[in-house]
Amino acid sequence: MARLKTKFTCQECGYESAKWLGKCPSCGQWNTFVEEAEDKKGGNTISGLSAKAVNIADIAADIEERFSTGINELDRVLGGGLVKGSMVLVGGEPGIGKSTLILQLCQSIGGSFNILYITGEESVNQVKMRGNRLGVDSGRLMMAAETAFSAVEKLINETQPGLLIVDSIQTVYDELLTSAPGTVSQVREVTLRLMRLAKTKGVVVLLIGHVTKEGSIAGPRVLEHMVDTVLYFEGERHMSYRILRAVKNRFGSTNEIGIFEMVDSGLEQVSNPSEIMLSEKPENTSGSVVAASMEGTRPMLIEIQALVCETGFGMPRRMATGIDYNRIVLLIAVLEKKAGLGMHDNDAYVNVVGGMKVTEPACDLAAAAAIVSSFRNRPVESGTVCIGEIGLTGEVRAVGRIEKRIMEAKRIGFKRCIIPAGNMKAVARMKDMGDMVIQPVDTIGEAISLI
Numbered sequence: 001m002a003r004l005k006t007k008f009t010c011q012e013c014g015y016e017s018a019k020w021l022g023k024c025p026s027c028g029q030w031n032t033f034v035e036e037a038e039d040k041k042g043g044n045t046i047s048g049l050s051a052k053a054v055n056i057a058d059i060a061a062d063i064e065e066r067f068s069t070g071i072n073e074l075d076r077v078l079g080g081g082l083v084k085g086s087m088v089l090v091g092g093e094p095g096i097g098k099s100t101l102i103l104q105l106c107q108s109i110g111g112s113f114n115i116l117y118i119t120g121e122e123s124v125n126q127v128k129m130r131g132n133r134l135g136v137d138s139g140r141l142m143m144a145a146e147t148a149f150s151a152v153e154k155l156i157n158e159t160q161p162g163l164l165i166v167d168s169i170q171t172v173y174d175e176l177l178t179s180a181p182g183t184v185s186q187v188r189e190v191t192l193r194l195m196r197l198a199k200t201k202g203v204v205v206l207l208i209g210h211v212t213k214e215g216s217i218a219g220p221r222v223l224e225h226m227v228d229t230v231l232y233f234e235g236e237r238h239m240s241y242r243i244l245r246a247v248k249n250r251f252g253s254t255n256e257i258g259i260f261e262m263v264d265s266g267l268e269q270v271s272n273p274s275e276i277m278l279s280e281k282p283e284n285t286s287g288s289v290v291a292a293s294m295e296g297t298r299p300m301l302i303e304i305q306a307l308v309c310e311t312g313f314g315m316p317r318r319m320a321t322g323i324d325y326n327r328i329v330l331l332i333a334v335l336e337k338k339a340g341l342g343m344h345d346n347d348a349y350v351n352v353v354g355g356m357k358v359t360e361p362a363c364d365l366a367a368a369a370a371i372v373s374s375f376r377n378r379p380v381e382s383g384t385v386c387i388g389e390i391g392l393t394g395e396v397r398a399v400g401r402i403e404k405r406i407m408e409a410k411r412i413g414f415k416r417c418i419i420p421a422g423n424m425k426a427v428a429r430m431k432d433m434g435d436m437v438i439q440p441v442d443t444i445g446e447a448i449s450l451i
């Protein structure tokens with residue numbers, strides 16, 4: 001009898017080995033090798049589509065066909081809607097609201113095609129109960145609790161959907177493979193077959209994926225390479241706000257974010273994030289400063305808080321949440337050297353309110369102002385927004401799209417903007433400034449004297 005050939009595959013990166021290994025030589029992870037039967041099936045290319053090369057000039061260029069999902073925040077992240085024949089992966093922590101978002105999409109999406117919802121984790125009853133709560137009763141929506149790929153394929157042929165939803169990709173398995181559902185080879189194979197289907201039939205495939213402890217989508221990294229768009233749904237567990245981000249998008253920008261609030265009746269769009277981020281901002285308290293950050297093309301006002309207090313140990317502590325730790329250490333060093341702040345025996349904690357993460361250097365000035373305000377225990381005058389990047393020599397550098405940031409501040413009702421002097425040219429061209437006071441600064445020292 002022929003011996004069953006097996007191989008060992010790293011569940012993190014897909015590296016294959018003939019022997020079991022404790023540490024993966026490719027990605028360096030420990031204990032990730034799982035024994036799997038070797039499959040003699042063909043390679044992993046989209047075969048059967050076209051076997052000959054064509055000149056780019058001769059390709060009939062279909063206009064990218066997009067469907068609006070009916071949810072503006074989702075459309076924004078997708079770059080204007082779902083593209084026909086594309087494959088989208090939605091990842092996120094357990095219970096964050098992936099299934100809720102996708103079920104709401106089934107109700108709101110435009111077009112007249114059928115929707116097939118494959119649920120591998122919940123029974124159709126459970127999904128129906130959620131549907132009742134969310135007000136989903138679309139006549140186009142077909143449901144099936146299936147996990148075997150052949151059954152899924154049969155259902156697709158029967159219902160001919162324009163949109164296929166698989167919740168979740170880790171539960172679907174191909175019977176021809178012996179490895180367990182959710183393993184690298186299963187996830188890769190099933191995704192590949194679904195991708196072939198999406199490209200040949202022009203079906204939009206929406207996959208829901210689990211994330212690992214480390215926060216990446218469970219299964220091989222190749223999964224993220226295979227699909228067209230990867231969206232991450234994130235948020236603090238105890239907060240009702242959820243942020244949808246594109247990590248990869250073949251049909252749009254990855255800078256845009258969508259903001260939702262989880263309420264009884266499902267996910268509600270938050271079209272006015274600045275107001276919510278600032279809704280609980282304390283007035284006349286030291287250590288709280290408003291920054292204007294750009295999230296994609298949308299300006300957003302964010303509150304940055306700092307707490308500076310005397311250190312109890314020999315080594316002062318620095319902590320940063322929602323903003324790069326190294327950036328904070330650097331800003332403190334600049335403040336010490338250029339503004340004469342004696343921070344060497346003070347702890348500093350900096351936090352971006354509302355679970356937001358800022359990566360933009362344009363928020364430097366606000367973070368530095370918050371630290372100084374807390375250090376001196378003097379509040380920054382209310383109605384002030386600080387914008388600017390801080391350089392190592394203490395200079396305040398110009399930032400991009402200053403007009404949008406200032407207009408957002410004006411819209412929310414702020415009265416004063418401290419901005420880099422280098423941005424004044426652009427500001428001088430702006431109209432309808434109302435009673436907004438613009439104060440240009442060249443250095444961090446000047447900025448501190450203003451607050």
Ligand SMILES: Nc1ncnc2c1ncn2[C@@H]1O[C@H](COP(=O)(O)OP(=O)(O)OP(=O)(O)O)[C@@H](O)[C@H]1O
Pocket residue numbers: 092093094095096097098099100101121262263264265
């Ligand atoms: N009645 C309710 N009122 C308010 N929020 C609710 C209610 N029921 C559920 N939720 C919210 O919905 C979340 C679950 O959403 P959902 O099942 O869509 O998450 P998921 O990301 O699909 O999770 P999983 O990974 O387990 O599939 C809960 O964590 C809770 O916050």
Ligand SMILES: [Mg+2]
Pocket residue numbers: 098099100121167
């Ligand atoms: Mg779910």
